[in-house]
Amino acid sequence: MALDTVPQPELGQIEGMGGADLVVGLLDAEHKGDAGAACGMVHEAIGRLSTAVRAVVVSNNSTGNPAPTGQPAAGDSQSSSVLYYSLPEPKAAGTPFERLMDAYQVVFAVGGRLGARACCVIRSEPRTLTPQWIWRLVQPVLEMGFDLVAPRYTRLKMEGLLNRSILSPLSRALYGERVQNPMGPDFGLSGKLLDRILGENALKRQGFPIHPVASMVSTTVGGGLQICESSLGTRVQPPTNWADVSSLLAQVLGPVFLDVESNAPSWQRIRGSRPVPGFGALEPASAEGGGVDVSRMLESFQLGTQTLQDVWGLVLPPGTIIELRKLSRLPAEQFRMTDDLWASIVYDFVLGHRLRTISRDHLLRSMTPIYLGWIASYAIELETAGPQDVEIRLEQLSAAYEDRKPYLLSRWRWPDRFNP
Numbered sequence: 001m002a003l004d005t006v007p008q009p010e011l012g013q014i015e016g017m018g019g020a021d022l023v024v025g026l027l028d029a030e031h032k033g034d035a036g037a038a039c040g041m042v043h044e045a046i047g048r049l050s051t052a053v054r055a056v057v058v059s060n061n062s063t064g065n066p067a068p069t070g071q072p073a074a075g076d077s078q079s080s081s082v083l084y085y086s087l088p089e090p091k092a093a094g095t096p097f098e099r100l101m102d103a104y105q106v107v108f109a110v111g112g113r114l115g116a117r118a119c120c121v122i123r124s125e126p127r128t129l130t131p132q133w134i135w136r137l138v139q140p141v142l143e144m145g146f147d148l149v150a151p152r153y154t155r156l157k158m159e160g161l162l163n164r165s166i167l168s169p170l171s172r173a174l175y176g177e178r179v180q181n182p183m184g185p186d187f188g189l190s191g192k193l194l195d196r197i198l199g200e201n202a203l204k205r206q207g208f209p210i211h212p213v214a215s216m217v218s219t220t221v222g223g224g225l226q227i228c229e230s231s232l233g234t235r236v237q238p239p240t241n242w243a244d245v246s247s248l249l250a251q252v253l254g255p256v257f258l259d260v261e262s263n264a265p266s267w268q269r270i271r272g273s274r275p276v277p278g279f280g281a282l283e284p285a286s287a288e289g290g291g292v293d294v295s296r297m298l299e300s301f302q303l304g305t306q307t308l309q310d311v312w313g314l315v316l317p318p319g320t321i322i323e324l325r326k327l328s329r330l331p332a333e334q335f336r337m338t339d340d341l342w343a344s345i346v347y348d349f350v351l352g353h354r355l356r357t358i359s360r361d362h363l364l365r366s367m368t369p370i371y372l373g374w375i376a377s378y379a380i381e382l383e384t385a386g387p388q389d390v391e392i393r394l395e396q397l398s399a400a401y402e403d404r405k406p407y408l409l410s411r412w413r414w415p416d417r418f419n420p
Contacts, residue, residue, distance in 0.1 A: 020083075020114040022046065022055040022138060025107030025121040026129075027100065034126070035059060035084060043082045045134035050143060052080045056114060058107050060087040085110070097251045104212050111191075112198045118142050119194050123185035128236045136230035136280055137188035147225035148216065149188030150179045152282060153235040157382060157390055158292055160237070162252060164394055165374055166346055173343075173401035174260065174267035175221045178275045180229060182217045183252075188230070196223045211255035218263045221270075231280030242293070245372065246365040253364050257353040268409060273402060294379050297372040298335060302328045304369025311366045315352030320345060327373065337377040339400030345370060346401075347408040355415060 024042050039057050046053040087106060104121060111119040118141040122129055140146040153160075163181060171182040189197075197212055197219055220227055241248075260267070305328040312321060323341055349367055353360055382390060 018114075019054070020056045020111075020116050021053045021118065022142070023107065023111035023114060023116045023119045024055055024057050024134065024138075025104070025110075025119070026057060026059040026126075027103050027107070027121065027123045028060060028126055035086070038126070038129075039082045039084050041129065041131045042134055043080065044131040045138070046080045046082070048131075048135050049080070049139060053142065055080065055082045056110070056116075057082060057084045058087060058110050059084070060103055095251060101211055101213065101255075108189075108194055108197055108212060111189075111194050115191070116194065117191045119189045119191075121184070121187050121189075125236050128234070133186070133232050136232060137186060140228050140230065140279060141188045141190050144228075145190075145226065146188075146228045146277075147190040147193040147223075148220040148227045150181055150217075150227065150229050150276075151184060151186045151235075152180050152229045152231045152278065152280075154231075154233055155235070155237075157385070158379065161240075161375055161378070162248065162371075165342070165371070165378070165397070166253065167256065169343070169398040169401040170256070170260075170346060170350075171217050172273050172398050173405045174263075174270065175217055176270040176273045177217060177221060177227050178273050178398070179217055179227060183213050183256075184216070185213065186232065186235075187216065190225070193220055193223070193225055196225070211259065214255035215259045215262070218259055218266065222263060222266045228277040228279065231278065231282055242296075246368040249367055249371060250361050250364040253349075253367075254353075254360060257350050257360075257364075260350055261354050264412065268412070273398075292375060292379050294332060294376045297376040297379075298332055301369045301373035301376065304366075304373075308366050308369065311358065311362070312370075314357045315348050315363065316345065317348070320348065324370070324373075332376075332380065335373075335377055335380060337374050339397050340404060342374050342397075343401045343404040344407055347404060347411070350408065351411050351415065354412075 026038050035057075038059060042055055042057050046055055087103060100123070107121055108119065118138050120134060120137045122133065122137075124133075137149050137151070140149045160181075163183070167182055168180055172178050197215075200215070200219060217227070305324050309321060312324070316324075320341065327335065327337060349363065352358075352363055357363070378393075382393060385393065
């Protein structure tokens with residue numbers, strides 16, 4: 001939902017707000033947020049900044065538009081103020097994931113229209129949100145000159161596995177910045193980064209679908225802008241729907257792999273990686289809770305090696321197929337998917353997605369049994385691991401992605417040399 005699709009009355013309301021220093025987007029998945037409480041939290045957060053800020057809250061909750069809160073007192077033009085705007089009801093068309101990306105686009109477009117110096121988007125559940133979260137995402141932008149503030153969360157050992165196994169290490173290897181959560185979903189952005197996102201979206205409308213979250217880190221790096229992370233603490237996440245993992249992979253990895261293709265000239269020049277500045281206490285992953293049914297995941301992996309070899313053979317080298325077959329015959333206690341094998345498989349699927357060897361949606365869904373095999377291996381290996389062991393293990397995985405990047409480079413530049 002681009003800004004030009006917002007009805008004229010609402011568009012006029014946005015333009016009537018005049019300029020703003022900060023736009024805060026609160027994207028509540030269930031549309032049950034308390035608008036007044038949200039504005040109050042934003043006002044408390046910006047009250048901790050060293051200078052007065054005029055903020056506009058853009059929300060998709062369904063409780064209606066409250067009166068503006070935190071307006072400057074009479075004769076006190078230096079006070080911070082908060083105005084509120086409610087997004088129109090989302091269209092029924094598209095998946096929830098697609099509608100969420102539309103909402104991000106509108107928040108960014110509102111920020112651009114108002115000439116905001118900073119933009120903050122919160123996608124986490126309202127019960128998680130605190131003024132501290134908002135402050136930690138906007139203060140590095142408004143007072144320290146950073147362009148992207150990515151979140152760090154305290155997570156259980158078995159949470160955020162798609163991010164840990166693919167999104168974070170892939171982003172790190174390609175773009176050279178060690179960002180824990182490259183797809184947020186909570187971010188702080190500078191006006192410079194906002195302008196670049198909006199400008200690149202306009203250029204890419206014809207060639208690549210627009211997906212601002214998938215391209216957040218690549219756009220920042222490509223523009224020579226500055227990234228940092230802020231620790232936000234525990235993020236409440238809905239439980240994973242293990243019965244529909246294939247849809248999750250297709251929805252999330254599709255835009256990510258398109259972004260890899262779009263930014264190939266940039267990431268091919270990058271070598272190694274570096275840590276980004278961090279703010280707040282960096283809490284390691286918790287080793288508690290979050291168990292998974294390893295036996296069912298291994299059954300899915302074994303079934304995949306029997307039924308999907310024709311599909312996998314279109315993107316995976318023969319040696320990788322042989323390794324997967326060997327793994328499928330191992331008992332659970334011996335099952336281990338090595339980091340080099342997993343990183344190479346991800347890179348093979350990135351290339352297969354680029355070359356359109358088969359339907360992209362079918363390709364990504366076919367990755368499901370291998371992904372479940374990786375989760376099973378991870379769960380078995382770290383069953384009794386402590387928090388520091390988890391961090392060490394994830395660092396080893398990220399290093400493997402970096403070590404295998406030359407493999408992706410060679411296949412990307414000379415795909416014809418490989419013929420499964």
